[in-house]
Amino acid sequence: MSETTGSLLQKIGSATDLHGVVRTMKAVAASSVTQYENAVRSLDDYYHTVQLGLSACFRDPAMRDIQTSLSLSDGGNVVAIVFGSDQGLVGQFNEVMAEYVLEEMSEIADKRSVWVVGERVGHRLQDSALESTAHFRLPGSIQAISPLIATVLSELEERRAAGELKEIYLFHNQPTGPATYTPVSQRLLPLDAAWSRELSAIAWPTNLPAQVLNGAQNTLPALVREYLFVSLFRACAESLASENASRLAAMQRAEKNIDGLLEEMTRSYHRLRKDNIDAELFDLIAGFESLKDG
Template identity: 50%
Template sequence: METLQAIARKIDGAQDLGSVVRTMKTMAAANIEQYEAALTSLHDYHQTVALGLAAYFRHEGLRTLPPSPPASAQKTVGVLALGSDQGLVGQFNDLLADYLTDHLSTLPGEKIVWVVGERLYGHLEGGTYHPARLYTAPYSVAAVTQLVGQVLQQLEESQRQEGITDFYLFHHQPVAQGGYLPTGQLLLPLDKNWYQQLLHTPWPTPCVPHVQGPSTPTLQALIREYLFVSLFKACTESLASENTSRLMAMQRAEKNIEEILQELTQRYHRFRQSTIDAELFDVVSGFELLGKD
C-alpha cells in the first residue's frame, strides 16, 4: 500500500526532474540565440563570396556554366547529412533520416554518405545507405569551423580517389513560424539557376572589379570559400534546429511534470487528510469507549 513517505519521495523526484528540465530549456534557448547571431553575421560573408564569384565570371566572360556530364549509373554522388550526437531532440533525427532516404532513392549512381552525429548514424546504419564516415557533431560556433575544414579536406580527397562528381547536403533548417524542416541542396556542381542570379547581381560600388593573379587558383579559392560558407551556414542552421527541437521537447516535458506534480500533490493531501481523519476517528472512538467504562 502506498504511504505518505512514498508519495513525498515521488514529489521530490518530480521537482528535481523539473529543475533539470528548466535548466536544459534555458540552455537550449541561449544556444538558439548564439546560432541565430552567427547566421546573421554569416550573411555578409556569404554575400561577399557570392560577389567575388560574380566578379570572376564577368571578368572571364562566362555567361553560362559548362554543360554537366549526362546522368549515368556510374557516377559517384557524395552526401553529407547533419544530425545530432545527443538525445532529447524529439523527431529531429528520424525526420532527417526519412527525408534523406526518400531523396537519395531518386538520384542515379553510387552514393557515398557521410553523417554528422551518432544519433543519425544509428538510424542509417545497416540500411540501404549505410554511412561511410561519421563526424562528431559540434556544440559551439567555434567547433563548426573545425568540422567544416575536415569535411572539405575529405571532399577534396574523395574527388581525387573516388571520383565524386556531385555533392549534396541535407540538414534541418529553422522556419519563421517556429520549429524546423528538413532540406537538401546541391553544392557541386554549381546550380544553374543560382549562377544566373549571381550574374545579374548588381555590383554595390561604382568601381569595376578586376581579377588579379592566375584564373584557375582564383576560381578554386572562391569555390572553396563558397563551399566553406555554405557548409558553415548549414551546420549552424542544423544546430539551431536541434536546440529548437530540444526546447520544444523540454517544454512538453515541463508541462507533463507540472501535471504529474499537481496530481501527486492532490493525492498527498487527500492521503494525509484521510490519515488524519482516521486518527481522529480512533481517538474519538477510544474516548467514547472510555466514557462508557
C-alpha cells in the same frame, strides 16, 4: 499496493528534482538556439561578399570556361552530407531528417553514399540502402564548427582527387520559428551553368566595373572553396539551432507534464494526509467514548 504519505513525498521530491533538471536544460537549449542563430546571421555579409566575388568572375567572358580545381568525376559516387544530432531529447529531429534524405536520394540511380555528421542520424540511416562511408562528430560549440568544416573539406578534396566524387548534396534541418524546423537540401557540387548564371545576375554595388586580381586560375578556385566553407558552416549552425529548438520544445512538453504530475501527486498527498488525520481522530473519539462508557 496503496500509496502512503511517505512514498508520495518521495515521489514528489524526485519529480521536483527532475523539474529542476528540465528547467536547466530548457534554459541551455534556449541560449544555444540564440547563439547558433546569431552565428548564421553573422555569415550573411561574408557570404554576400563571396557571392560578389564569384559574380565578378562569371561576368568576365574569359573566366566562364575555366575549369576549377574542384571539378568532379563522372564515374564517382553521389555523396550526401547529412547533419543530425549526437545527443537525444530532440523529439523527431533525426527521424525527420532520415526520412527526408531517403526520399530525396531515392530518385538518384547512381552509386550513392552518405557522410554522416551526428551519431544518432547515422543510426536512423544504417538499415537503409544508403551506405555510410564517413562519420563525423557534431561540434558542441560555435568555436568547434570551423575545425569540423575544415576536416570535411579536406576529406572532400582527397576523395575528389581520387576520382570518387560525382555530385555532392547537403542535407540539414533549418529553423523556421522559435521551436520549429524543416529539412532542406542543396547541391554543393558540381557548379553548373544555372548556378553561374544566377551569380552573374547579382547586382554589383558600384558603378565601376569589377576587376579580378591575381589571375583567374587562382581567384575562382579560392572563391569556390570559400563558398563551400560558408555553405557547410551555415548548414551546421542551422542544424545545431534546429536541434536545440527541438530540444527546447521537448523540454517545454516535459516541464508541462511534470507540472501536471506534481499537481496531481500533491493533491493525492493532501487528500491521503487528510484521510489519515480523520482516521486518527475517529480512533481517538472512539477510544474516548469507550473509556467514558466504561
